[in-house]
Amino acid sequence: MTLLLAWADAVPQAFAQVQTGRELVKLDADQRLHDIAINQGVATTITFPDKITLLTGFGLVMDPNAAGQLATSKNAIIHYENVLGDTLIVRLIKPGEPCYATIRTTRSIYLMRFTPSDAANLAVIVPPPKPASAAVEIDTSKITDARLNFSSEELVGMLGKARNRKALQPLNPGLYAGWQERNGLEMTSTQDGISTTIHEIQRNPARDLMVFRCTISNDSTSRYVFEPGAVRVRVGERSYDAQLVDCASEVGAGQKVPLDLVLQGGPGGTREGLSINQDFRIELPAPGRRDQIDPSLFGDSLATGK
Numbered sequence: 510m511t512l513l514l515a516w517a518d519a520v521p522q523a524f525a526q527v528q529t530g531r532e533l534v535k536l537d538a539d540q541r542l543h544d545i546a547i548n549q550g551v552a553t554t555i556t557f558p559d560k561i562t563l564l565t566g567f568g569l570v571m572d573p574n575a576a577g578q579l580a581t582s583k584n585a586i587i588h589y590e591n592v593l594g595d596t597l598i599v600r601l602i603k604p605g606e607p608c609y610a611t612i613r614t615t616r617s618i619y620l621m622r623f624t625p626s627d628a629a630n631l632a633v634i635v636p637p638p639k640p641a642s643a644a645v646e647i648d649t650s651k652i653t654d655a656r657l658n659f660s661s662e663e664l665v666g667m668l669g670k671a672r673n674r675k676a677l678q679p680l681n682p683g684l685y686a687g688w689q690e691r692n693g694l695e696m697t698s699t700q701d702g703i704s705t706t707i708h709e710i711q712r713n714p715a716r717d718l719m720v721f722r723c724t725i726s727n728d729s730t731s732r733y734v735f736e737p738g739a740v741r742v743r744v745g746e747r748s749y750d751a752q753l754v755d756c757a758s759e760v761g762a763g764q765k766v767p768l769d770l771v772l773q774g775g776p777g778g779t780r781e782g783l784s785i786n787q788d789f790r791i792e793l794p795a796p797g798r799r800d801q802i803d804p805s806l807f808g809d810s811l812a813t814g815k
Contacts, residue, residue, distance in 0.1 A: 526550040528628040535634040543619065545633055546626035547587065549601045555633045559614035560594040566610030566623075573602055584608055585625050601625050663716070664753040664771050671711045671720035672769070688713055689785045698743075698790040702729030703760070705768065705791040716773065717780040723768040723791055727760040734759050739794035742772055744787050758798060 526548060536543045547553050568584040586603035597612070601623075608623045617638050670677070670684070678685050689712040696707040709722040721742065727733045737754040753771040760766050768791070775781045 526628060527631050528626075532631040533634070534630050534632075536636060538636045538639045541620060543621045543635070545599075545621055545623050546629045547599055547601045547623050548626055548629040549604075551629040551631060552598050552600045553630055553633060555597040555599065555635060557595045557597070557612070557614050557619070557635045558637045559616050561591055561597060561612060561614055563613040564589065564591070564597070564610060566608055566621075568605070568608035569610060570602070585623065587623055599623060601629075659752070659773065661753075664718075664773065667713065667716070667718055668720055668753060668755065668769060668771055671722070674711065687715055691785055696789055696791075698792070700793065703727055703733050703793060705793055707789055707791060710785055710789065712783075712785040717782065718771065718773040719783060719785065721768075721770050721772070721789070721791070723770070724765055725756065725760050725768050725793070726765045727762055730762050732759060732761050734796055734798055735794050736798050740768070740770055741792040742770070743790040743792050744783065748792055749781070749783075 528546060545553065545555065568582065568586050569589050570586060571589065573588045583606050585601060585605035585608045587599050587608050588602050589597060589599045592598055595614075604625045607625070610621045610623065612619045612621060619635060619638070674685060674688075674690070691710045692708075694707050694709060698705055704726040705723055706726070707721055707723045711720045711722075712718070725733075735758060737756045737758055738751075740751055740754050740756070741748040742751060743749075749772055751770040752773050754768070755770070756768040757766050770791075772781075772783070
């Protein structure tokens, strides 16, 4: 009878060495520092998602006999063994302050705190860490400040700077700080006998602005009349409207005229960020110009000149 009572008293103490309801735990992937409870009576098994390549921490020993060398340390002394590539077994040898460890696997780094406890975790599963989100909250005021403020005066001024760059830059290099330039180009596109060639491109990245200096050649036998404001710039599969076009609206048969145009940003002040090193093409509109006078306002006779 005495023996049965003694065995009954020992059973609760044995079970008390393991945390009830947390014998097997899966760590939270959102946590940066993981807590693991250990003690002297339980060997805690920790399983990682990848092979362990490095384990370091003050108080961790592979040889239990080495604990004597750290007897004066305030830290807990923990015996560990890397039994499999992805599995670690730890057991408390000497109580003390928690032991912090860094474990690196083939793809991730984990930070752990081994805390001496009367009731330990028997088995621990370590999940892969969640990838850091690339989303960054931005103040609406910063979005507004980052938008481009379109100005016709600025466009005209930038076109003038591009035209006079070769004369002005040697005298005042700072005037073109940050500008990019491509010269000696022959980017030609032809349609119905009308050829357009880009000879020079300049870019001001700070203002997301590009200047194209080109020529239009009419190799047909008839005069080409068009709307300059309808000229576009093509890059790959996308075409961009020009914010400023400086060109004659008529090109006689066999004639060649200069064409300068400026691109800046996108709709609503957004930035396009086009690279100056792309293969650009100029798209000319179909022949013809829209009416300069609205007949509904002045009558058909005035609009037609009769």
